Amino acid sequence: MxxxxxxxxxxxxxxxxxxxxxxxxxxxxxxxxxxxxxxxxxxxxxxxxxxxxxxxxxxxxxxxxxxxxxxxxxxxxxxxxxxxxxxxxxxxxxxxxxxxxxxxxxRPVELLNAIDTRLKKQATINQQQSQKLEELRSSITFSLPHELRTPLNGILGFSELLLTELDTLEPEEIKEMVEQIQTSGNRLYRLIQNFLLYAELELIATNSERIKALRNYQTDHVDSVISHQATQQAQQAHRQADLHLKLEDTQLNISPIRLKKIVEELLDNACKFSVPGTRINIVSQVVNNSFILSVSDKGRGMKTEQIDSLGAYMQFERKLYEQQGSGLGLIIVKRIAELHGGSLTIESIPDQQTTVKVILPTN
Known part of the structure; x- marks a missing residue:
C-alpha cells in the first residue's frame, strides 16, 4: 500500500x-x-x-x-x-x-491528480534505476571474471614455467618472468582493491552519518599531496617528461587517502589512453568557493554518448582497443566527489583531447 x-x-x-x-x-x-x-x-x-x-x-x-x-x-x-x-x-x-x-x-481532485502524477513519475525513476542496477549486475557478471582471470593467468602461467623449466632457463629469462608475475600480481591487487572500494562507497552513500563522517576529514597543502601522487605515478608509467603541473594550494574537507585516489585514477586513465611523448596537464584552482582539479591528455578521447553512459565496469570500445582495465576508475572518482558534495565532468574531442574535472567545495 x-x-x-x-x-x-x-x-x-x-x-x-x-x-x-x-x-x-x-x-x-x-x-x-x-x-x-x-x-x-x-x-x-x-x-x-x-x-x-x-x-x-x-x-x-x-x-x-x-x-x-x-x-x-x-x-x-x-x-x-x-x-x-x-x-x-x-x-x-x-x-x-x-x-x-x-x-x-x-479541490480533492486537484490533490489526487497531483499525487497520481508524482507517484507515476517516481515509479518511472525507480524502473530506470532498477534497469541500471541490472545492467551493472550483468556487466559485473561478464567483466569481473575476465578482469580477474587475465592477471591470474599471467601469474599461474609464468610461475608454472619457472617450476617446470627452471634448470634450463637463463638468469635474464627468470628475471623477466618474475617481473611479469609481479606486474600481473599488482594489477590483480589493484583490481580487487578498486572493487572493494567501489562497494564501500556505495554503502557509504546509503548512510547519512557515514557521509558526514567522511566530510569531517581534512587535507592541508592540497597542492603537495597532488604533486607527490602525480609525480610518483608518472614515474611508474615512465611518463615523467609528459607530466606538467600547475597547482594552487588550498585546504579541503577530504582525507588525503581519498584525494590521492582521485589523482591516481585520473592520471592512470590519462596515461593509459594517451601515447607516451604527449603532454598530460594537471591544473588545480579555487574559483567561487570551489576547488577544481583538471587532468587533460591528448589521447583518443570519448564520444558524447560514451560520456553520458559512464558507468561502473564499462570499458568503452574495448574490442577495438583491447585496453586493460575494468573502467571502474572514473566511476570511483565520481562517487568520491559526490560523497564530498562535489561532482565530476568530462569534456572530450575524440582522437584529440580529453579533460576530466573534479569539483569539490572549499568550505
Missing amino acids: TKILIIEDEQSIRENILELLNEENFEAIAVENGSKGVQLAREKKPDLIICDVSMPELDGYGVLQALRSEPATAMIPFIFLTALADKANNRKGMELGADDYLTKPC
Missing part, C-alpha cells in the same frame, strides 16, 4: 486530507509540525510527502531542505500545500527541490 505523510499544522485540513487519502486506499499518516514531520519521514520512509509551508518550529522549506540533504529521504516526492500563492514562494520551493505546489484551498 502506498504510504503518504501529511505535515500540516491546521487540524481541520490535516483531518480532511487524511480522510480523503484513506478513502482512496492510501496508507496516510499525519503530524502537526515540521520537526515531527522530518523525524517521521526518516523513520517511515513514505512514498510521498504533502507539506504545509507556514508552520511553527520548522516551516515547510526547512523540512524540504532537511530531507533533500539526506540520501535516504532525498528522492521522496514532495508536494507543498500552502496559502502563499505568489511566484516568489513557488520559485523558492522549486529551487529547494519541491515536485509540486498546490494552493489552499484546493
